[in-house]
Every structure is written in structure tokens, then in C-alpha cells.
Amino acid sequence: MCFKYQDEEFFAEGVSLKKLAQEVGTPFYCYSSDKLTRNFQSYQQALKEFNSTVCYSVKANPNLGVLSTLARQGCGADVVSAGEMYVALKAGVPADKIVFSGVGKTQEELTQAIKNQILQINAESVAEVETINRIAIDLGLKANVALRVNPDVDALTHVKITTGKKENKFGVDWDDALPLYRAAARMPGIRLVGIAVHIGSQLLDLQPFRFAFTKIAQMVRTLEQEGIVLDNIDLGGGLGINYNVELPPTCEAYAAVVRETLGDLNKHIIVEPGRSIVGNMGILVTRVLYTKQMGEKNFIIVDAGMNDLVRPAMYDAWHTILPVQRRGVAPIIADVVGPICESGDVFAKDRIIEPVQQGELLAIMCAGAYGAAMSSIYNFRPLVPEVMVHGDNFCVVRRRTSYEEMLSGHCVPQWL
Numbered sequence: 001m002c003f004k005y006q007d008e009e010f011f012a013e014g015v016s017l018k019k020l021a022q023e024v025g026t027p028f029y030c031y032s033s034d035k036l037t038r039n040f041q042s043y044q045q046a047l048k049e050f051n052s053t054v055c056y057s058v059k060a061n062p063n064l065g066v067l068s069t070l071a072r073q074g075c076g077a078d079v080v081s082a083g084e085m086y087v088a089l090k091a092g093v094p095a096d097k098i099v100f101s102g103v104g105k106t107q108e109e110l111t112q113a114i115k116n117q118i119l120q121i122n123a124e125s126v127a128e129v130e131t132i133n134r135i136a137i138d139l140g141l142k143a144n145v146a147l148r149v150n151p152d153v154d155a156l157t158h159v160k161i162t163t164g165k166k167e168n169k170f171g172v173d174w175d176d177a178l179p180l181y182r183a184a185a186r187m188p189g190i191r192l193v194g195i196a197v198h199i200g201s202q203l204l205d206l207q208p209f210r211f212a213f214t215k216i217a218q219m220v221r222t223l224e225q226e227g228i229v230l231d232n233i234d235l236g237g238g239l240g241i242n243y244n245v246e247l248p249p250t251c252e253a254y255a256a257v258v259r260e261t262l263g264d265l266n267k268h269i270i271v272e273p274g275r276s277i278v279g280n281m282g283i284l285v286t287r288v289l290y291t292k293q294m295g296e297k298n299f300i301i302v303d304a305g306m307n308d309l310v311r312p313a314m315y316d317a318w319h320t321i322l323p324v325q326r327r328g329v330a331p332i333i334a335d336v337v338g339p340i341c342e343s344g345d346v347f348a349k350d351r352i353i354e355p356v357q358q359g360e361l362l363a364i365m366c367a368g369a370y371g372a373a374m375s376s377i378y379n380f381r382p383l384v385p386e387v388m389v390h391g392d393n394f395c396v397v398r399r400r401t402s403y404e405e406m407l408s409g410h411c412v413p414q415w416l
């Protein structure tokens, strides 16, 4: 199951990564459908006492194969753009299981969401609520709206992935939420259906969730006293995963916090996990191009770059790197670096790692979330294939882009 060594050779489920590399070339992403399914089911299982919907956060990995696998299991989707909404619908996620989040939705995107009659639009400002109202009236429809509130709690995570503090751009300020609910309740284009919160990503402590959910419960009670009764409480995503030595809370422990803070409200609970569904179901497989020594330092130069996986460069993220063929020889200390013309193109600094030879394969672990999703063609490098394995089976769920495809939108100005 998932990723493991069989006789010193690394496998994805029943599929040899060496064989896959021969088949599709390197670098490539490899996803385990078994791990993906089990991650989703952990949430389903933990939340089964509630009326709940797991809305997978598509931005973590928008691959159609990934989304279709989840949709088939009954998973919903949290989208942050009309593009993600399009993919989610294509994958078979029903509109009434789609939540639309994001601080800057365009009028076109809102129009799409309202026409599709999705489960809820999480609005983040007065201006957005007014815009939704206007569009809905023009369409002769009512939009299902929740307010994303900013609970002003510190998620105790990396600054670039903290979203629930007052100084972040996200959500409606806590003190402005009640007046905005009152105003929205009187708008004819708006059906107020919920409240939403999302405080950050890669949370390893439940306490910030507990603070935020407690504040949400208070808000829901206050609103009910005013006759504003909401159906949905959307708790966002953010549960962390183990990249190195982290000890993330389990789905059960998370569910216990939901029970403790919101259990007696008997609402429809929505969760929007991204990373914790797809993070550890994916790896990035890369080939060693060269090894070199400069002074005391060892460098392992691989064919994947920061354009394929930007997390180390962007968030100082740690990814475990394993040799696909393990030899059991004494490790060295080396930097594992990509070929991009940027000093930040480093996957691991001073890493203790088995020495590898030119041409050998390395697996960069836990790359399923914010990996392919954030990749680019910087240095005019093709987007790499994404391969999904299922037992002994595999499918290239996105092929490598060709140079023709990369140039297809370009043109030479007519004055040349």
C-alpha cells in the first residue's frame, strides 16, 4: 500500500517507480489512489456523527484524476476560482457540494457560482455581499451565501500560510460580521445559509481551531437570537501533515474539537481539507543529473526544479528525499538542488542522504499538496506528468506538456 520499499526498491502501491520512470520520463509526480481514498475516508469516518460534508480544497491539487477519485467517494469541493469550479464539476462533484471561497472573486466568477446554484459562496466583504446581491437579482435568482469571518486567532503556523489574524487580508472583520449579517438578511438576492472560517494551513495544534470554533459558536447563537438562522458551519481546512518529525492531530482529535465546540448546535458541518487529503498521497520522482563537490560541499543536481515543486523555495519547506534504489551504504551530507537559474532552487540543504550516482532516481516525499498545483513553466520547462497508481495499475492523469502546447497561446507581433 502507498509508498514503500520492496527488496530495497521503492514502489508506489504495486508499481515500480523505476518502470514508471522508463515509461513516462522524469521528473514526474506519482499519486497513490489508495492513500488518497483513505485520507478522505478518515475525515468521513471521524465526522460521521455529524451531518457533514467534506469539501476537498481543490487548490491543493486540482488534478482531474485526483478530483474524480474523491468525487466518486462522495466528496465535495472547496474552490477558489471559476477554473476550479469548472474542474470540480467536470470531475463529477455535484454543485450542491461545492463551496466557493476567496478574497477576490470576479463578477464573472460569482455569476457562474450563482447560476450553478452551488452549496454556498463564502463572501469576505461588504462590497462582495452587495455585488452578489446585485448579480443574483439581475439573474432572477437567490445566491446561497455564507460570511467568512476573521476570528483573529493565531494559527501558530508559517507566516505565509496564516490567514485568521486581523492583519491578514482574509474574511470579514469580527466586529463587522454581525452588522453585515443583519444587512445581508434584508437583501432580496441573498439567501443566508452559513458562516465560514479558515485560519491557516499546516496546523499542528488543535488549540487555534478550538478558539476559532468557539467564537463561531457564539456568533451562531447571537445570530439566532436575532432571527438569523444558518444551516451550515464551514470550518475551513488547515489540518497539518507529517513532513519530517511533525505530529499532526488525527481526524478523530479534530472531530472531538468540533463536537466540544459546536456539537450541540446540530448544524450541517462543512470541512475544507486540502493538504491533509492529498499531501502524503503524492511524491515527485526525479533523476540525478550530476553530482559534484565544491570544497567541503556535496551537491546532488536533479532534473526537477523549483518550477515543479516550489514549496522548499517559497515556504522553506522540508521534504524527505529517498533513494528509489536503496543500497544501505553510509550516508553523506549534501545539498539536493534543481537546475533552475535561481539560488533558491534547492530541495534540501545539508541533508543526510545515501550517496547516489548519476542517472539514479530520488523520491521527494509528501509532494501531493501544493506541488503540481503550484508548478509553472519557468525556464520554459514543460509541466511534468502526473501519474496515478491503483494497485498494479497506473494511469498518466496528466501528460507532460509539449513545447508546441507551451507555445500555442503565443504569437509574433504582426509588425515584425
Ligand SMILES: *Cc1c(COP(=O)(O)O)cnc(C)c1O
Pocket: 057, 059, 060, 078, 080, 101, 102, 198, 200, 201, 202, 236, 237, 238, 239, 272, 273, 274, 275, 276, 369
Ligand atoms: C487553502 C484553503 C483550504 C485548504 O487548506 P489546507 O491547509 O490545504 O487544508 C481550505 N479553505 C480555504 C478557504 C482555503 O483557502
